[in-house]
Amino acid sequence: MKETLKSLWQELLGDSVRAFGVVSLVLLVSLAIAPAKNHFSEWRRYQQGYLKLIRNRSDAVTLQRHFQGGIQQIWLPDLGVVDRCTSCHVGLKEASLNDVNVQPFRPHPAIPHKLDQFGCTMCHRGQGAATTVAEAHNSTLAWEQPILPTKYIESSCGECHHEPLAGAPRLNQGRQLLSRYGCVHCHTVKLPDGKIVKPTDDPPSLEHIADKTTREWIYAWLKDPQAYASTATMPNFKLSDDDARDMSAFLIANSTPAPGDTIALSTKASSDAAAGASLYGESFCASCHAVQNAAGNMVGGDIGPELTRIGNKVRPQWLQAWLRNPRAYDSGTSMPHYRFNDEQVATLSGFLLAKTDSDLLASVHLDAATPERIARGKRLVSDYGCVSCHEIAGIKKPENFAPELSRVGSKPVTQIVFLSDMPHTLPDYIAGKIRQPRAFSSGLKMPQYSFTPAEIDSLTTALLALNERSTTLPRSLNVSTTPESNYEPAGKAGKLMTDLACFSCHRINGRGGDMAPDLSWEGSSVQRDWLVKFLKNPGTLRPALIRRMPRFNLTDSEVNELTDYLMTVYQNPAIDSDSMPLSGYSQGEVELGKQLFYGKYSCQACHIVDTKNDKGYIGPTLTQAGSRLAAAWTYQWLKNPQALRPGTIEPNRAMGDEDARAITAFLMSQKSGDKKKVAKK
Amino acid sequence: MTRHNLGPVKFLVVLLATSAVTSCSHKSESAPLPKPTAFGAAIVESTGGKQTAQTGARLPQPLVVQVNDEQGNAVSGALVQFAAALGVTFDPPSGLADSGGQVTTNISLGERAGHYQIIASSYDRSHKKVELRVEEIALGYQQTLGRHLADQYCERCHNPESTVAQVSNYDNLEVKPHPFTEGETFNQISDADLTAVISHGGPALNKSALMPPWGNTLSKSDIQALISYIRAVSDPPYVPTS
Numbered sequence: 001m002k003e004t005l006k007s008l009w010q011e012l013l014g015d016s017v018r019a020f021g022v023v024s025l026v027l028l029v030s031l032a033i034a035p036a037k038n039h040f041s042e043w044r045r046y047q048q049g050y051l052k053l054i055r056n057r058s059d060a061v062t063l064q065r066h067f068q069g070g071i072q073q074i075w076l077p078d079l080g081v082v083d084r085c086t087s088c089h090v091g092l093k094e095a096s097l098n099d100v101n102v103q104p105f106r107p108h109p110a111i112p113h114k115l116d117q118f119g120c121t122m123c124h125r126g127q128g129a130a131t132t133v134a135e136a137h138n139s140t141l142a143w144e145q146p147i148l149p150t151k152y153i154e155s156s157c158g159e160c161h162h163e164p165l166a167g168a169p170r171l172n173q174g175r176q177l178l179s180r181y182g183c184v185h186c187h188t189v190k191l192p193d194g195k196i197v198k199p200t201d202d203p204p205s206l207e208h209i210a211d212k213t214t215r216e217w218i219y220a221w222l223k224d225p226q227a228y229a230s231t232a233t234m235p236n237f238k239l240s241d242d243d244a245r246d247m248s249a250f251l252i253a254n255s256t257p258a259p260g261d262t263i264a265l266s267t268k269a270s271s272d273a274a275a276g277a278s279l280y281g282e283s284f285c286a287s288c289h290a291v292q293n294a295a296g297n298m299v300g301g302d303i304g305p306e307l308t309r310i311g312n313k314v315r316p317q318w319l320q321a322w323l324r325n326p327r328a329y330d331s332g333t334s335m336p337h338y339r340f341n342d343e344q345v346a347t348l349s350g351f352l353l354a355k356t357d358s359d360l361l362a363s364v365h366l367d368a369a370t371p372e373r374i375a376r377g378k379r380l381v382s383d384y385g386c387v388s389c390h391e392i393a394g395i396k397k398p399e400n401f402a403p404e405l406s407r408v409g410s411k412p413v414t415q416i417v418f419l420s421d422m423p424h425t426l427p428d429y430i431a432g433k434i435r436q437p438r439a440f441s442s443g444l445k446m447p448q449y450s451f452t453p454a455e456i457d458s459l460t461t462a463l464l465a466l467n468e469r470s471t472t473l474p475r476s477l478n479v480s481t482t483p484e485s486n487y488e489p490a491g492k493a494g495k496l497m498t499d500l501a502c503f504s505c506h507r508i509n510g511r512g513g514d515m516a517p518d519l520s521w522e523g524s525s526v527q528r529d530w531l532v533k534f535l536k537n538p539g540t541l542r543p544a545l546i547r548r549m550p551r552f553n554l555t556d557s558e559v560n561e562l563t564d565y566l567m568t569v570y571q572n573p574a575i576d577s578d579s580m581p582l583s584g585y586s587q588g589e590v591e592l593g594k595q596l597f598y599g600k601y602s603c604q605a606c607h608i609v610d611t612k613n614d615k616g617y618i619g620p621t622l623t624q625a626g627s628r629l630a631a632a633w634t635y636q637w638l639k640n641p642q643a644l645r646p647g648t649i650e651p652n653r654a655m656g657d658e659d660a661r662a663i664t665a666f667l668m669s670q671k672s673g674d675k676k677k678v679a680k681k
Numbered sequence: 682m683t684r685h686n687l688g689p690v691k692f693l694v695v696l697l698a699t700s701a702v703t704s705c706s707h708k709s710e711s712a713p714l715p716k717p718t719a720f721g722a723a724i725v726e727s728t729g730g731k732q733t734a735q736t737g738a739r740l741p742q743p744l745v746v747q748v749n750d751e752q753g754n755a756v757s758g759a760l761v762q763f764a765a766a767l768g769v770t771f772d773p774p775s776g777l778a779d780s781g782g783q784v785t786t787n788i789s790l791g792e793r794a795g796h797y798q799i800i801a802s803s804y805d806r807s808h809k810k811v812e813l814r815v816e817e818i819a820l821g822y823q824q825t826l827g828r829h830l831a832d833q834y835c836e837r838c839h840n841p842e843s844t845v846a847q848v849s850n851y852d853n854l855e856v857k858p859h860p861f862t863e864g865e866t867f868n869q870i871s872d873a874d875l876t877a878v879i880s881h882g883g884p885a886l887n888k889s890a891l892m893p894p895w896g897n898t899l900s901k902s903d904i905q906a907l908i909s910y911i912r913a914v915s916d917p918p919y920v921p922t923s
Contacts, residue, residue: 098921101793109794109821110909112902150737150792167826167906170735299845453787454739602890605838605854615853618837642898649834652897 042132043071046088050105059096066094071131074119078474081119083128085136089120112167123156124148139425144413148464151457152427155409158465160477162191174462176200177455181233185389186402192471193480201233204330205391210255211329212318216364218248221313226450228313228360229306231290231298235447238438243380249369250377254393260321260328269316269350270343276351279344287515287547288335288504291355301547303334303504303513311356320349327499336501339553384445402446409467417441431460485510493565500552508570515547518645521572525633525644527582528567530624530672535559541620572633572644580631585665593666596659603663606650609670619650624672635664715777718758720806721748724813727783733818733914735825739789746801746813748778755782764800768792794821796918820913827910830903831861834895856889864915875908 013019038044047069054063072086089104091097092115097107108115113123121128126147130136139146148156154171164172178184179200189197209218220227222244225234239247270276280286285307290300292308300307314322321328323345326335340348367373378395385401386392408430416429419439432439434456437446451459487509489497497503503512506519522531536559538549554562597603606618609625625634633644638660641650655663729744748759761784762775768791776784790797801813820828831839839858841851851858859866867875874886880896883889895904912919 106793110823110905112822151735151789153737166829167822169825169829170738454741457738600890602893605891605893606850616850617848617853618850651834651893651895653894654897 043087046104047090050090053100053102053105054097063091063094063096074116074128076117076119079119079122080469080472081122081128083119083121084131085120085126085128086115087131088133123153125156139413146425149427152461152464155461155464158462159467159470160473161479162193162195163479163481170458170461171465173455174458174460177451177459178462181235181449182389183405183459186385188400188404188406189466190404190406191466192473193478195481195483199389201389202332202334203234203389206251206255206386207391207393208255208258208329210252211258212315213313214315215248215252215366215369216361217313218251219244219364219366220361222247228309230292231302231306235449237384237445237447239380245366246373246377247380247386248366248377250374250381251392253369253374254378256393258329268346269320269353270346271350271354272347273351273354275347276354279348280351282551283338283348284548284550287550301515303515307352307355309355309357309360311353312360314353316349316353319352320345323348334501334504336504336550336552337499338550339555341553405463406466407468407471409464410469427460427464430463431456434459482510487511489565489569491565493561496558496562497565505549516549519566519570521570521575521633521644523567523570524572524575524577525630525637526628527630528563530628531563531566532559535562542617574643575630575632575636577630577632580635580661580664582626582631582668585668589662589665590669591666593662593664593669596663597666600659601653601655601663609667622667623670625667626670627672629667631664631668634667635660638663714762714775715760717760717777717804719756719778721756721759721778721782721803721811722751722805723749723753723811724761724801724803725749726813726815729788730815730817731916733820733828734790736790736792736794736819736821738819739787740817743785743787744799744801744815744817745783745785746815747782748784748803749782757782759803761801761803763788764802765797766791769797769799788817790817790819794819794824794913818913820910823906823909824913825910826903827906827908827913830899830907831910834899835861835907854891856891858892861911862914862916864917864919867911867915868917868919872908875911876904879904879907 012022047067051064051067054060054067057063067090070087071084072090074081074083074086086092091100091105092108094107097105100106119128120126124147125145127136127140127143127145130143134140135143137147151170154165154168157165157168158171158175161168161171164175175197178189179197182199182201182203183189184197184199185203191197217228221234222237222239223241224236225232226236286300288301288303290298290302290306290308292306293299298306310319318329323338323340325337326333327337381387381392382395385398387395387397388401409426411426411429413424413426413429416424416426417440418424418429419432422428422432433446434449434451437448438444488494489508502508502519505513505516507514508519534549535552535554538551540548597609603609603619604614604616606616608614608616608621609623611623637644637650638653638655639657640652640654641648642652725747727745727747729740729742732740732742734740744763746761748756748761750756755778757778757780759778759782760775761778763771763786765771765788770789772787772789774786776786778784784801788799795818797817797819799815799817801815803811805811837847838850838854839860841849841860843849861867870878870886877885878888878892879899880894882894883892885894899907
């Protein structure tokens with residue numbers, strides 16, 4: 001071996017000329033490495049492939065003219081974007097390549113942003129400055145963020161857009177779930193503009209829980225909330241029998257009677273099921289509460305709790321007191337204070353108490369609560385963070401009970417402990433954590449939710465949007481949410497509106513629900529007499545609607561109080577109610593309006609005026625429009641509906657003054673009790 | 682001595698190679714296919730075809746197929762495998778027909794918008810392949826926005842099917858609107874004509890005035906999004922003419 005080396009040395013570097021020659025040669029070769037590497041680089045190969053692809057196409061000339069060789073780069077210093085992706089993805093802007101199905105040559109699908117203004121990595125992540133496939137797409141030692149899988153792509157929209165976005169349903173759903181399922185009770189989520197995300201569920205206070213339900217029910221509920229109500233938003237804490245036993249003991253022992261003499265009020269629950277069902281229907285309980293029918297489908301809304309097995313849960317006296325006035329037990333409830341009389345309370349409570357599942361509590365037999373068990377229960381209630389959501393006397397709400405999630409979308413992968421069968425990426429970790437939170441280590445407290453895979457994808461999308469980069473982007477890109485206003489109606493009428501929980505369904509001045517019409521301009525839009533009648537006995541305006549305004553059994557003075565307030569306070573400044581009369585239009589005008597209504601504008605597609613011939617039921621029925629609507633409102637509405645109610649689906653017909661006046665005249669001629677037939681069109 | 686030195690190096694190389702081979706083989710090795718206990722003669726679709734979902738997302742409902750014998754009776758125990766273009770994933774990718782002859786899989790579509798053909802296949806007694814082809818539709822950003830707008834403004838009249846939450850107005854209309862899936866109709870109408878009829882109402886194409894104009898309510902890009910959605914759900918599929 002030594003000999004061979006020696007002779008090799010002699011051969012190559014034996015004398016100075018030889019050495020010089022060899023060294024020069026080595027130098028030359030090493031100098032050639034860099035250009036060669038460049039010549040054989042991936043992006044060049046792709047660009048050659050692209051040219052070959054377009055060569056024989058009919059649009060080759062245009063495509064060739066657009067093509068620019070060499071490394072391409074989108075540089076946007078404001079956004080921190082240095083993207084060279086277009087070096088290989090050469091056809092991104094060529095819509096005519098739509099039929100091409102091979103990457104990296106597909107054109108970019110239509111999106112609302114321009115590539116030159118946002119680059120690629122703003123949405124797709126990955127390493128923009130890289131010029132090889134592996135470095136650009138995958139995580140490397142020097143770069144952690146790989147390309148974002150398509151199913152999470154909407155998370156990037158969410159870095160700037162904090163408001164609901166029509167084209168990003170997964171992001172919207174994820175955000176809604178974060179609030180609806182109360183994730184943000186335990187995990188703080190602070191948006192880049194400093195706003196804290198608020199929960200939209202309303203977990204009840206447990207201070208008087210013994211009034212409402214039994215220890216057995218609490219036990220069954222703690223063990224498996226979804227067994228009681230499949231729509232329950234409370235997660236499963238996977239408690240042992242002993243834990244649930246002791247926690248239920250504590251909650252009952254810790255409960256104090258609600259103020260007010262509720263039990264003395266109780267009447268005997270009626271067993272008239274038919275009357276109960278009809279009162280349940282008439283009161284439109286199903287607008288907010290769901291019940292699972294025999295076919296397994298949920299029927300009803302999700303504002304209030306599901307009532308399928310309510311008879312297993314509530315104490316009869318509590319239910320009756322609640323039906324009589326829910327605000328006596330919970331002043332902040334979204335349930336309206338129906339003015340039910342004793343008979344109605346008996347009927348409705350009887351109907352609801354019959355909704356039971358004989359299996360639910362059949363196997364629950366709890367040992368008596370001892371002081372030790374109660375003490376242990378208290379410790380567990382405190383440990384599991386029950387007070388993050390529920391008010392419980394004697395336990396203080398913990399600060400930062402769970403990790404803050406405001407930057408979870410840029411959690412370093414190196415800090416994550418993955419499960420053994422899990423791809424090592426952040427989205428997989430977040431999704432896995434939501435799917436099976438307790439699997440990551442023993443002793444974790446995060447409960448088990450029963451989200452569907454699609455919901456987990458949506459939640460992951462929403463969480464990935466909460467990242468470091470979203471805080472460093474220019475403020476001008478930030479599209480904030482409009483915060484829910486804290487508008488409070490004033491005076492006696494205001495108190496009445498709170499008591500009736502108007503805001504649970506109606507929106508006024510930026511506050512309230514979206515089930516029923518926005519009432520911000522109600523005073524300008526309707527006539528006083530109609531409103532009085534409607535509040536006394538709400539009829540239906542929209543034939544196809546199943547959720548309707550319930551009857552609250554208001555007294556005359558309450559109706560007057562409310563009407564006066566609505567009519568005077570909720571006025572649109574742009575509408576002068578004196579500018580158009582309610583009657584006195586000429587027969588010619590009315591006739592012209594009718595022709596326009598049925599002909600040019602074909603309003604009967606959605607509205608009914610003549611109940612014999614018209615069938616459209618998308619918009620409200622207009623049979624009594626002349627007794628219900630204000631003329632000036634009608635006129636302005638016809639000219640531009642969205643100006644009065646943004647987002648309403650009635651199309652803006654850009655109606656001229658004359659047409660709008662004529663149709664107003666025709667609609668004002670439709671008075672209630674006025675049997676004057678509307679001649680066939 | 683040199684030979685002696687090479688020993689550990691060789692050992693290391695061998696170790697690296699074997700570990701590479703084992704790790705590779707571990708990766709490529711998918712779950713072993715279950716052994717079929719029966720064979721059918723045909724696969725038919727039960728539910729789950731012609732669904733739409735966003736690109737990369739799971740279809741809202743699983744695909745359920747059924748294996749039948751020559752007489753059309755369900756066969757349990759036959760092996761069904763699912764396949765599709767790159768990027769489509771199945772959960773599970775294969776399965777044995779249950780007691781009702783059915784196999785269920787959840788499908789996530791690929792990252793490209795458009796139609797995806799799903800192939801469910803099985804073998805009959807003579808080891809001949811039997812197949813079922815089902816189509817699913819992936820919506821990109823523009824089509825998703827279009828779907829949102831269609832739900833809000835159009836479907837109440839254009840979709841004849843009523844649900845509890847959304848009662849259809851279709852039956853109330855004297856001149857019936859065309860459901861958006863009706864390819865025979867929509868594929869004949871150019872983008873320009875569709876834009877005109879959406880913006881200016883039915884009369885723009887000499888059609889019913891019951892279709893109102895939306896040009897003052899929807900933006901140009903909204904209308905474009907709507908058209909791209911209508912094109913996406915068209916059955917038979919829309920083929921651009923240019």
